[in-house]
Amino acid sequence: MGADLDVTSLLPEGVAVGSIKEFIPCARYIEPMDVVVYIQEDLAYRADRVDPFLTLLWHPHEQRAIGFKLKGFRWLFANLQEILKEQSVGLEEDSFLSMISAIQFAMVAGGGAMLEKMERDRLAEKYAEARRLAKGIKFDSRQLPTYARAA
């Protein structure tokens, strides 16, 4: 073991941020995986796939959701931005997107309307859970690569 487990050596020099910062619940774009992740507690969450766009993140040992993942976020963002533009609605302060809007759009994009009623109800329940968690949460679109922001 020893010094090679010093976590500061996990990041290369040019992008190092020093120590691990204080935990902040925020909507974060993880570019290599093309997902936005939001968690309320820093725990070993359990991912539970809802559909191609949404995954709910559950407490490791309790039956309660503590976050969500929006997948394929570049595609979702580009299309949502187009719609907002057509309606002459911009992002808040030019860069902030309400996570509830993104979740609503993901539900429509996922094609839930074409499913059997029972499956549609299941999806609606899961999406409602995600919307509850996303209340008041904004995504700062400046996290996205420049080319993904240009609508």
Added chain:
Amino acid sequence: MSVDSGVSAMRQVMPETSPKIRIVEAISPTVIGATIRFGVHFKTMRAFFEDGHRAPIGQYVGLMYQQKVLTKPTAIFQGIRRPFIADGADDGVYAYVSKPYWTFTYAARHQFSGEGPDQEKAPTDSVFVTFVTLDPVVIREVQDTLGATDEIGGVILHWEWTMASTSEPWLPREHQARYRRTIWAPT
């Protein structure tokens, strides 16, 4: 300074070797019986540092680096069934599944000590899934941040615990809906 400009500046000054902790061993998803080395993507790791997500940092160090879970997966799948960056790009993603008894997290007091992460009971009814890519463009991006002799054959993009199947508890729930094909799984 942005992450990208930081990496460009760094290319000029990288040493011959980088800290071992940024590379882990795995069994190859494409060549039977071969091993492969994966570098962890600095953009994913940096996001965890900035937001104070100690659990995934501990999982990387404890499970992938120390316990080498990618050398003994319970299954490997290829392709993720959802939009991903560009058309066809999802097919280049592999999911390594394992079922460790423990998970890890990094307590604040340990981060500079070299003691390693703290062990915790694994999440209930779950498997640990690591997503990697063999895409040469992504490999080059990460290789440029490593030492010249630290050659990697793939890149770790992300990792998380996932709900397990009730009938096959060593596999993720509804794995047929999540992934395109099975590369390897016990018979």
